[in-house]
Amino acid sequence: MLPPGFIFQPSDQDLVVHFLLRWIHGLQLCRNVVQEADVYTREPEALLRGRQKAYFFTTLRPSSRNSSQVARRAGSGTWRLNTSKQGVPIKLAVAGGYKVIVWFKRHLSFHLSNAKNSTGFVMDEFALSSRHAPSSAKGRPGQQVLCVIRQTQKAINDAAKRKRRQLETWSPPPTPAAGVRKVPDARLQKLQLLYIFRSMKRWGLTTSEEEEKLKDLMHDPQVDANHPAIKNMVAQFLNRASHLDLIHHDSLS
Template structure:
C-alpha cells in the first residue's frame, strides 16, 4: 500500500473498506490478537478513550474525515486495576453502552458486538451526541485479574471498533465542537 508523506494510507479512488462483522472479527481482530500480520494496514491502532470522537477521523488509516465509518484497533482500559469493568471515559465525555450485546459468528460466537453512544459531559447528566461506535471483542477471553497476571499481554485485551456519526436525531454537540 502507498503511504503519503505524512504517513497516512493512500487508497486508490473508489476503494471502500466495508467488512462484514464476521470478516472484521475473523480476519482482522483474531489476527491482531494472535500477533499475525494483516495484509494491508487499513485499521489504525489508536487509544480511543484519549480523544473525543470528532477528533478520531483524522487518525483513521483510510477514508479520513470524508468517510462515513472509521475503524480502529484500541486497547480496552479498565476502570479498576483488579477488575474487568471497562473505563469508557473519553476526553470531555464518555461512551455509554446501549442495547443488547450481539454475538458474532455461528454456530458458536467468536466475538461480542456492543453498541455505544457518546455523551458529552459527566455522567449521569451528559448530553447525548450523534456519535456511535460498535465495539467488537473476542468472546472466550478470560479477563480476570489472575488471567492478566499469567498472560504476556496482561493489561489490555484489544478490540476493534467501527465508529460513525449518525445523521438525524441526537444532539449536535459533536458537530458544534468540530467546527
C-alpha cells in the same frame, strides 16, 4: 490506504476473522485500513478527523487500579453501553449444522458529561469470545477489541453549527497599548485568514489547492490587507460555513 476507487466496506464477520483475530495473534494485516489507537482517551471527533466512519484496534483499560470495570471515559464525555457489558453474542455456523459463539458485539453512544441525549457519535465494539481469544475474560480490562466509530447526521449538523458560531464570533486581537509594537494591518489580515483556514481544515472543509495558495499569500510581502486574494479567500470560507449552517437548519425543519 486503499487504491483510488476502492471502498472499505467489510461485514461484521470480515472485521473479526480477517482483522481482529489476526491482530490479536500478531499476524500480518492487509494495508492500514484499521489503525491502532487508544479509543478511550480521545474524543470521537478527534479520532475521526472529519471522516464519517473509521476503524480502530484498541485494548480495554481498567477504570482504576485493580478494577474489573472498563474505563470508557474519553475527554469531556463518556461512551455508554446500549447493550449488556458482555455484548450481543454472534453465532457462526460450522460443519454439521452446529452454531458456535465466535464473537460479541457491543453498541455504544457518546455522551457529554451527564447529558441524557447522545452527541450523535456511535460505536460498535467487537470482541472475540473467550474460547477464541487468548486475552482476559469477556468485556473486561485487557481485552483486545476492534471498534467502528461513526458520526450520525446529528453529529455532522452540530459540528457545522458549532464551527459557524466560532467563525462569526471571532474578532481580531485588541489594539496594543502604548509602547507595544503594533502589528501591521496586513499581518493581522493574514493571521485572520490563517485562523479561519485552520478551523475549516480541522473539519475537512478545505482543499490542498487552497492550502498551497494560502502558503504563497503568507510569504508574499506585496500582499496587504486590501489585497483581493485575501478578501476573496476569507469570503469563500465564510460562505462555505454559511452553507453548512443552512444544511443544519434544513435538516431540523
